[in-house]
Amino acid sequence: DLMQTASLNGFDTKITGTTGDYSKTAGSHVAVITSGIPRKPGMTREELIGINAGIVKEVTENLVKHSPEVIIIVVS
Structure with missing residues (x-):
């Protein structure tokens, strides 16, 4: 939707997923991280954050490798 209306709104933006x-x-310039797993039955919040923190760390390291100045937004 954003890409289809970009020219109408005067945006020169490229969105890649x-x-x-x-x-x-x-x-x-900007990356949005939506990675992570949902909490499973019997899983503590501490276990969940441990797993998801590892995922976000890996994604962040790879983003910075290709875009050193990227601004990262994490959606959780």
């Missing part, structure tokens, strides 16, 4: 191939994010 990817899973795993971080080279597609090269040169990004």
